[in-house]
Amino acid sequence: MTRTPRTPPIRPWRRGLCRALGAERNELARPEDRARSRAGLLAAVATALALMLGATAAWTDFDSAEHRVAAAATRLHHLNAVLLTSTSTTTDTTDTAAPRYQATAAWTYPAGQQQSGTVGVSRQAQAGSTVGVWVADTGRLTTAPAGTADLVSDAVIVGLLAVGLLFVLIAAGLGLRLRSLDHRADTAWQRAWAELEPVWTGRAARRPGTDGPRRS
Incomplete structure (x- = not known):
């Protein structure tokens, strides 16, 4: 008996990506589902950009602090x-x-x-x-110039704060978008159910003015 090779399952992230890009062949997918996938994709892209901006902020802070320390060290x-x-x-x-x-x-x-x-x-x-x-220069006591470890530590803190703030904004925006889509989907479901329920339960045939079964 020949076994039919099983088709490997599609990973959820790949399915979501195809849906967001409009390449998914699924007649049951609603516009809200595609919009939800696009929102997730935008959030993922924004997260990657937030990490890049955090790294840039950390490096900028380290570079500027290093120049300040070098200038102060001359005195x-x-x-x-x-x-x-x-x-x-x-x-x-x-x-x-x-x-x-x-x-x-x-x-x-x-x-x-x-x-x-x-x-x-x-x-x-x-x-x-x-x-x-x-x-x-005046001969008065002062503190030693900051070392590289201190500069790196401060730069990491700046980068983490920047990334944390951007993550909060991304999460808030994604949450608001998903809530709006859930409300839209719920409204559409109630509207469709209001049209389908009378026909599905048979109440439409029993409404006044409709032709019911004739009695002999």
């Missing part, structure tokens, strides 16, 4: 400062976070001008030890 200087006092703990050592230390230090910048201040130190140190500090 920053890394020096070796001498501790005038031993370090003291600035956080509770019982905390889960690693303890931080601080001490009074002195450095010379600009040339010939000695400066002093309280600096943060990541380890215990005694007076006379040297630590690295960042200063501005």
Whole structure:
């Protein structure tokens, strides 16, 4: 006995794509069904564009931040400062976070001008030890320029926020469109049922004025 080869089933996404493009051969498909498939296709395309825009926003933020940091770094200087006092703990050592230390230090910048201040130190140190500090052109203490990891982290956050906002807009638009199509389909179904129900149940033949069966 020869077996008839089975036709592989059509995947739902392929069926939906054919329906959205008007290439589906299905006489039972309603205009609302095709419109619903087109809405899904547009949402998928919009999602892909949202991902591209999010990546673009992240890269733009990283590139601009990198230029800002590079420009600011030209006005920053890394020096070796001498501790005038031993370090003291600035956080509770019982905390889960690693303890931080601080001490009074002195450095010379600009040339010939000695400066002093309280600096943060990541380890215990005694007076006379040297630590690295960042200063501005005036010689005042400042923070270190942002590193690449920080810039990447900020850029990723910007990209995720952009994508998240676009996803919310896409989901809201798709939801409103599907709700409108559901309402349209429900209205069409009620209108068709109002026309078909009297004939299907036989009530149309029993309406007043119609010719009923004759009695002998």
